[in-house]
Amino acid sequence: MAYTYNYPHPAVSVDIVIFTIRDDALSVLLVERGLPPFQGEWALPGGFIRLDESLKHAAWRELKEETGVNAAYLEQLYTFGHPKRDPRERVISVAYFALLPSDKLEIRAASDARNVAWFDTREVPQLAFDHNKILRKAEHRLAAKIEYSTIALQLMPDRFTLPHLQHVYELIRGGPIDKRNFRKRIRALKVIEPTGEESRSGARRPAKLYRLTDRNRVDVFK
């Protein structure tokens, strides 16, 4: 089947940077390409949009295809359109970034034969297309937004401890945070509440467990 237009059209794809916290590292989901171009190289999950779906819908679809997850934080990142970014034809990529809670990610990738894997963001190899550039932009956006929003809480499992949350902040910011200042700041946000339970793990004092007061709420301040 062929589609014909009076003037040239680019292809439009959606690529997603899916972050989660895994094994003590901020991680991103990558897929190994099974076909040229860049066959055998790792790339961000993505695909071409359908003409009857919104961009966000396309992003959700890709997210679900790769992870099985249908609840996550999702926001448009940037649109990449360098004429030569895809060697086949002109492809404009609308990039999204998603945050997945770390307890929702075992469900991943019954999809197909391709390799799908989480990579520590500090150990990402060279990627297909301009995907390293997209990933860099997503990391910057995340690092910036963690400073003036409650976005980082979208990476947390249903119940978590404050030391765990602090660790997530430290991973994203790339540096240590003072414990007392951190706890003061988080408490002032009034977006988490104690569950009354404790996390008992090994030879040390148990930490109190918290949950989000509203799982889907993301506040932006300033």
Next chain:
Amino acid sequence: MAYTYNYPHPAVSVDIVIFTIRDDALSVLLVERGLPPFQGEWALPGGFIRLDESLKHAAWRELKEETGVNAAYLEQLYTFGHPKRDPRERVISVAYFALLPSDKLEIRAASDARNVAWFDTREVPQLAFDHNKILRKAEHRLAAKIEYSTIALQLMPDRFTLPHLQHVYELIRGGPIDKRNFRKRIRALKVIEPTGEESRSGARRPAKLYRLTDRNRVDVFK
């Protein structure tokens, strides 16, 4: 001439929200549509991308076509892709926003027979497509960014006074600012310098003139 693809492609356009300060108002450049759809209605300047140019290049091209200007602040705003936003076919619009210094805008629109006009942002009529939505997003971006960057200086002419600059800030924020606090803050940015001249205009004390230390520099803080 026809262009044929194996799977359907959307059209991709670039629309620009061009802001300037004019007649005591934050203003946006609009063009009257000469052809359907939305014939006779006002719209943001824009057009379809060429397959051999980058998105930013397309934005520059549109900017120059409408204003004759080739130096301005230009940044990607957001990509709008609702399937029904254009009644003709699927059109995905990559929106940019631009800031034009108020002394560079007499050069505008020798372009063609269409009407082109600056509108006070508070008096914008109903626009074609989803352009009111795009405009709203651009206004929000500008209002947000003025708080944590030196972006507003991109709207200033080569030489300007501090009361003038304050007025621009007040227009964008939509509220009054304390004069002494404002001046203190601007001075702390260290991005303007006195020219030594004065602006002599009418029956009052002349104001000192300033210029940007670096016309093209935009700082983002925090």
Next chain:
DNA sequence: CCAAAAGTGTTCGTACTACACCCATGC
């Protein structure tokens, strides 16, 4: 009782807010 991590307050400096009067000009 020891190791290891959880938990908890106060002080200091900085940045933002509020606020009122004199100055230079044209008419």
Next chain:
DNA sequence: GCATGGGTGTAGTACGAACACTTTTGG
């Protein structure tokens, strides 16, 4: 000399940064 807008400093407050010890647990 008066009307109009230009120009200047200080005091109070709120927010983020630095910083050390006690508590609880398992082994």
